[in-house]
Amino acid sequence: PKTHRVMTLADHISHIITQDFARNQ
């Protein structure tokens, strides 16, 4: 099932950036 997490936009942006750099390690 889909789980929703509410966070600030700043955290949402940080999460995407962290994921991107981790993927390109």
Added chain:
Amino acid sequence: ACPVAPSSRSSQEVWESFSQCFTPAVKEVVEFAKSIPGFQSLEQHDQVMLLKSGTFQVLMVRFCSLFDPKERTVTFLNGQTYSLASLRALGMGCLLDAMFDFSEKLGQLGLEPDEMALFMAVVLVSADRSGIVEVAAVEQLQENLIKALRSLMSHRRPDDSTLFPKLLLRLPDLRTLNIQHSDKLLAFRID
């Protein structure tokens, strides 16, 4: 392309689709950053820190082209146009007002696309320095980018020496937008 919900959808669904629209926009800023000459020679930690503190501001500059300050409308990439009033219903009223003001001021400078891109690079490397390890390297990159932007603009408009300082005055506006809004707006993430 960020379609805002027709009235039939709940506000949660609206926020969900808005948050999902943000993900590709953020990824584009990351790719843009990697294309900035010198950015990838910074410490990777510092690249991540600059992106975390600067991406919202870069997005604000990018979104300016969607805003029509005269008509007070926003036109998304899919061609859908929304009035300020209809977007206010989503509770983004104060951010939208600030965005209209900011895009009006930036629009009045009449920058060319390459000047706007260089300005976004300056915005990114001028972001908050807390957490930066090699401050000197970031400062040097910032100086180089500002020098490049200044010479591009003065070469193109030799008789207008006021435009460049006016442009740099937008940086504090962006920082204010960032402080006031990036930690207020909520996003939904689906795992």
